[in-house]
Amino acid sequence: MRRAVLGFAIVALVAVACAPKSTTSAASGSPAQSCAVDSMNLHAPGTLTIATGNPAYSPWYGGKSVAGSDWKSSSFTGDPHTGKGYESAFAYALAQQMGFTQGQVDWIGIPFGKSFAPGPKDFDFAMQQISITAKRAQAVDFSDGYYNVNQALIADNGSPAIGVTTLAGLKDLKLGAPVGTTSLQVIQDEVRPNVEPAVYPDLDTALKDLKNGQIDGVVVDFPDAFYGYADQIVGQFPPIGGQQEQFGLAFQKGNSLVSCVNQAIAALKSNGTLQQLQDQWLTTDTNVPVFS
Amino acid sequence: MVGPGSSPEVYFPEDGPGDPRIPPGGGSRRSRILGGDASQRNVWIAVASTAIFFGVLTIIVVRSPGWPEVKQSFFNGQEFKESFPLIVRKFVRNITIFCVAEVLVLAFALFLAVLRSLPGPVFTPIRILSAAYTDLFRGMPTILVIFLLGYGMPALNLQGVPDSDFFWAIVALVLVYSAYVAEVYRAGIQSVHGSQTAAARSLGLSRWQSMRYVILPQAVRRVIPPLLNDFIGLQKDSALVAFLGVTEGFQQATIIQQSDFNFTPFVALALVYIVFTIPQARLVDRMIARDQRRRQAGATL
Numbered sequence: 164m165r166r167a168v169l170g171f172a173i174v175a176l177v178a179v180a181c182a183p184k185s186t187t188s189a190a191s192g193s194p195a196q197s198c199a200v201d202s203m204n205l206h207a208p209g210t211l212t213i214a215t216g217n218p219a220y221s222p223w224y225g226g227k228s229v230a231g232s233d234w235k236s237s238s239f240t241g242d243p244h245t246g247k248g249y250e251s252a253f254a255y256a257l258a259q260q261m262g263f264t265q266g267q268v269d270w271i272g273i274p275f276g277k278s279f280a281p282g283p284k285d286f287d288f289a290m291q292q293i294s295i296t297a298k299r300a301q302a303v304d305f306s307d308g309y310y311n312v313n314q315a316l317i318a319d320n321g322s323p324a325i326g327v328t329t330l331a332g333l334k335d336l337k338l339g340a341p342v343g344t345t346s347l348q349v350i351q352d353e354v355r356p357n358v359e360p361a362v363y364p365d366l367d368t369a370l371k372d373l374k375n376g377q378i379d380g381v382v383v384d385f386p387d388a389f390y391g392y393a394d395q396i397v398g399q400f401p402p403i404g405g406q407q408e409q410f411g412l413a414f415q416k417g418n419s420l421v422s423c424v425n426q427a428i429a430a431l432k433s434n435g436t437l438q439q440l441q442d443q444w445l446t447t448d449t450n451v452p453v454f455s
Numbered sequence: 456m457v458g459p460g461s462s463p464e465v466y467f468p469e470d471g472p473g474d475p476r477i478p479p480g481g482g483s484r485r486s487r488i489l490g491g492d493a494s495q496r497n498v499w500i501a502v503a504s505t506a507i508f509f510g511v512l513t514i515i516v517v518r519s520p521g522w523p524e525v526k527q528s529f530f531n532g533q534e535f536k537e538s539f540p541l542i543v544r545k546f547v548r549n550i551t552i553f554c555v556a557e558v559l560v561l562a563f564a565l566f567l568a569v570l571r572s573l574p575g576p577v578f579t580p581i582r583i584l585s586a587a588y589t590d591l592f593r594g595m596p597t598i599l600v601i602f603l604l605g606y607g608m609p610a611l612n613l614q615g616v617p618d619s620d621f622f623w624a625i626v627a628l629v630l631v632y633s634a635y636v637a638e639v640y641r642a643g644i645q646s647v648h649g650s651q652t653a654a655a656r657s658l659g660l661s662r663w664q665s666m667r668y669v670i671l672p673q674a675v676r677r678v679i680p681p682l683l684n685d686f687i688g689l690q691k692d693s694a695l696v697a698f699l700g701v702t703e704g705f706q707q708a709t710i711i712q713q714s715d716f717n718f719t720p721f722v723a724l725a726l727v728y729i730v731f732t733i734p735q736a737r738l739v740d741r742m743i744a745r746d747q748r749r750r751q752a753g754a755t756l
Binding site: 275276279280281282296298299301302303339342343344347348359360361362363364368369371372374375376377378416 | 710
């Protein structure tokens with residue numbers, strides 16, 4: 164019997180040994196904190212750590228790769244560290260508004276899933292053309308929107324998509340979109356196609372299949388349509404359910420930093436900086452027809 | 456290189472009496488799990504020990520600081536209910552992929568293994584080719600082969616070359632898994648004692664006939680458990696075709712995960728896989744046990 168007792172003790176001990184490391188739960192700062200650089204709830208004190216994808220695509224990220232950076236720039240991709248491209252420029256304007264210097268901004272590359280995985284984050288927020296939806300807001304806290312985005316269809320010459328002007332006309336086409344994007348949602352909810360859409364791990368692979376002629380068109384964020392990814396912009400889509408789609412920054416749930424960021428976004432909106440950055444980095448051609 | 460079908464003077468490892476992996480007389484299945492002779496007291500200790508171990512583990516997980524968040528994003532009932540039927544529907548596509556691929560793999564790999572087992576110096580280039588193939592495709596991660604074929608071949612724009620992602624996904628899986636399965640077959644062929652070939656040849660069977668009617672039937676029967684193992688591996692790797700834009704189970708789970716920011720669809724898919732593969736794993740166990748019994752009974756094969 165002694166051995167049995169000893170056995171139980173060992174079993175219990177092994178189980179306890181798997182206990183989580185005790186973390187001091189300091190994540191939830193008081194909501195009434197000040198928004199000074201020293202007192203904000205930051206992942207790394209004195210530094211604003213921003214997460215985005217790698218590669219980082221134009222026109223959201225641009226410029227020549229900075230020495231020592233993980234990002235590689237090409238004709239379709241850029242380096243967040245450069246301050247070029249809409250999101251990069253917005254990030255530095257936002258940081259400046261919040262009181263950070265340019266050197267106090269740090270970027271890390273993450274797979275998309277990490278921006279909303281539960282648990283402590285190794286960044287302050289994710290900035291990756293993330294559309295705000297109610298479902299997603301159950302998993303993360305969003306900042307206020309920093310860009311109103313529409314979706315557009317691009318296609319190569321010779322595709323049956325060229326010349327189509329109605330949503331009904333798109334029904335029988337093989338359309339593609341990157342996974343997890345509202346572009347895919349537009350195909351499913353607005354076009355409601357008879358052909359199953361092709362879903363790709365990222366924009367790159369979707370465009371490869373477009374070039375290979377395996378799909379008739381790719382749905383992308385409107386500003387992406389002007390980036391020469393395909394021969395023609397077929398048209399843009401009305402917003403899903405009539406609701407304007409917006410990009411927001413994604414924070415860990417309950418992160419008190421959101422209110423400070425929102426203050427800064429509001430300031431950038433009211434002083435015209437946001438609009439000026441959009442005009443500078445994004446082509447917003449209003450002549451692209453809307454599918455009816 | 457010496458194949459099993461070559462001259463009988465060559466030494467071949469003795470065909471052992473039983474499978475060394477399983478100790479003889481392993482006892483009933485029940486008592487093996489519970490550990491030792493199943494006296495009443497030991498059963499109770501085993502039950503209590505198991506209960507304490509898993510009980511304490513559960514309490515630790517559920518009371519961990521991050522549990523509410525983990526529960527919300529990995530074990531979300533509502534999300535599960537919504538995603539499960541969609542995922543199952545797309546999993547049918549995985550079933551199609553790995554069933555079609557498995558049939559082709561079994562045939563192609565057998566062909567490769569026989570080529571590699573051809574005796575005589577004349578066939579050296581063929582043996583080299585077959586070995587090179589196995590080395591090449593066993594040496595590359597499956598995902599690379601899928602990417603290279605899936606995005607490379609359609610880009611060639613060749614007349615008559617299909618450009619369906621589905622097609623290339625299956626081709627890639629067949630190429631990779633044939634390399635593994637060919638090795639399994641070869642092990643089976645080499646495990647058949649050389650005297651079998653000698654006996655067949657002395658009865659007047661040609662080399663081909665002795666391979667076809669004497670060696671292969673014994674070899675294949677011996678390697679059925681490892682073949683099934685590779686089949687289970689293939690089933691799991693069918694998720695990799697998602698990277699070509701084929702919406703199968705994994706891609707469907709990813710779509711929901713990224714649009715809802717919730718990981719529950721992956722848990723749902725994991726469940727589908729487990730329900731699918733565990734019966735097969737048990738089947739392999741039973742086949743090994745049956746094979747073991749038959750050998751111990753003294754039956755030749």
